[in-house]
Amino acid sequence: MNGTKKVESSLAAKLMEIGFSCTRCGDCCRAGSGDDNLVMVTPREIRAISGFCGLQAADIAEPYPESVELPGGRSVTFGRVLRRRPCGDCRFFSGSSCLAYPVRPSICRTYPFMLDGDELRVFPCRGLGNPLAEEEALCIARDLVRRSAEEEEEAGRIRAILPGVPSRPGRFLVDSEGVSER
Template identity: 30%
Template sequence: MQSLEAELERARALDVRELADAVEAIGFECTRCGACCKSEADDPHTATVFPDEVRRLRAASAAGDADGGNGGDGSDGRDGGDRPETGGSGDADARDWRDMARPVPYGLTEGEDGPEGETFEWALQTDACGDCVFYEEGEDGLGACAVHEDRPLICETYPFSVDLDGTSQPMGEVVDSIGLKGPSSADDPGDPEGAVRAHECEGLGRNIDRADAESLAAALKRRAVRELEEAIGVRDAYEPTPTGPGEVVVHDSEGAKRPDGNRIDGRVEQTGAPDDDPPA
């Protein structure tokens, strides 16, 4: 296994044209089935979202509250890897951190007072059915995303991911992959093990035009770099934190936090105005 720093360099060196070639070869067009936004069997939807992405969702939610929604008609979002936008919910409470995100449940144990322990990172919040809280379904049965323009990178790039150590996988199983040659020269033979992976999705195998494939490829590269920067940040910021009964601590790249997004040392207020500048 490479160091996270070495993987970050590989991510930064990814060739977007080569990623686009792989996306184009696998093929994809979203059918708006909603499977990647909903719970699976008894498992609630779990998609990692980073702290800056949560703040962006809060800002988008607040803007949706202010203008009554962002006015999408659900017809313009088929440009690769995403569900179309819908209007905002109009719910003023939607600006709370906990309405956007929840602690990633992996690693937590179920105590007498509920989940407890330490965990890493955040997941998109879910509703009572276990679906992403931003998922909406029209009367036509087609799925839509209430925060389409501000959805996290993991949603923007579904059903694809890049196979690098330190990056996260979406929920769907890997069903296809295409190897990347990477940079090649006499001194640098590239990495034949790097790959673009495709995850379970009924839209795979459909034609995608080159512009959409390149747009998706660029987002894939941004996501790989962002995930590795986050992983390095978490590793460097992590300090073991004892938890009491019913207490959950979430470690992200900005430190140890409570489920409401506030740091446990009180140094950074995460649940203030949605347009707060992110900490340096």
């Protein structure tokens, strides 16, 4: 068994111990469920949703709501989040289902779990504690490991792009593919 497979398999064992089965309550997609339903989304994920739903990128995601002030009158926002309706629900949440389900972002795919380095973090969810089959646990474990690697790669690209923020005053958005003016 190689290193990655070992990590996935031990993660899957932990997940089975915790137990999880989605109850389709939609709490993680709606506003006001006690947890933040802000979903960070990468340029690649936006393209996947765009291809699946036939929407323009601007209708799918918007800049992250907070920004960082840099010297020289520059305000920089890092990355984008899925758009939400005025009520705060995700714009893809409909009834009890997700209109972008097959191409939903990795944050949605792995909720209520997240890898923080080697540590497994667990967020509030009604589905926790339900029986989880080994095959399903392995799928979630693989998604978690993939998500963690992708997030690291995204962060590395953003760090490399950051020095390219223009020196003139303005509002800029930095993602893993470049800098744009807002």
